[in-house]
Amino acid sequence: NDTERKQPEIEIQKITKEHLLVISPEIIDTILREENGYIINYEYGKTKEVIYDYDEIETRLCNRINRIRSIDTENFNYFNYQFELYHQEVSLFNDIRRNIKQEQMSTDEKKKLQQFLKNTKMNDVRQFLGSLDYVFTYFRHATGRPPTSTLKESVKALIHNTSHLHSYILNEQQPFGNIQ
Numbered sequence: 001n002d003t004e005r006k007q008p009e010i011e012i013q014k015i016t017k018e019h020l021l022v023i024s025p026e027i028i029d030t031i032l033r034e035e036n037g038y039i040i041n042y043e044y045g046k047t048k049e050v051i052y053d054y055d056e057i058e059t060r061l062c063n064r065i066n067r068i069r070s071i072d073t074e075n076f077n078y079f080n081y082q083f084e085l086y087h088q089e090v091s092l093f094n095d096i097r098r099n100i101k102q103e104q105m106s107t108d109e110k111k112k113l114q115q116f117l118k119n120t121k122m123n124d125v126r127q128f129l130g131s132l133d134y135v136f137t138y139f140r141h142a143t144g145r146p147p148t149s150t151l152k153e154s155v156k157a158l159i160h161n162t163s164h165l166h167s168y169i170l171n172e173q174q175p176f177g178n179i180q
């Protein structure tokens with residue numbers, strides 16, 4: 001029953017192990033031993049008989065389930081897998097163009113970026129493209145971006161978890177971080 005649920009909702013990106021229902025042998029052992037899940041009857045015959053308190057076990061499991069927080073689906077932050085968008089239609093770029101004002105780069109800026117990429121290891125280029133792929137997913141739905149914001153500033157404003165993004169996007173010392 002939703003009215004009985006007291007735990008606030010949580011964003012999917014903020015879920016940690018504590019928010020999950022984990023049923024492991026250690027958890028079951030804790031419920032049985034430390035939470036009165038069974039008793040040992042020494043009186044029955046000449047051996048120990050284990051009597052399980054199924055009502056108590058059910059109550060303990062229900063309590064654990066009730067502590068789980070619901071996922072907030074109203075404020076769902078988008079996420080995608082690296083290179084996922086390479087096989088989709090070009091509507092992604094059209095959506096970005098519609099939401100974010102586009103300006104032509106100067107010839108000098110283009111040459112500077114091309115030279116930078118030529119001198120960059122291919123693995124870094126691949127990781128950078130994967131990060132751009134991720135960023136484009138957010139930019140697709142972005143509105144109201146300040147006209148003077150750089151790539152780095154826009155990413156920080158739109159994406160809550162940037163720890164996995166390549167440094168070329170987040171570092172203003174790199175030429176890509178300063179692109180407006």
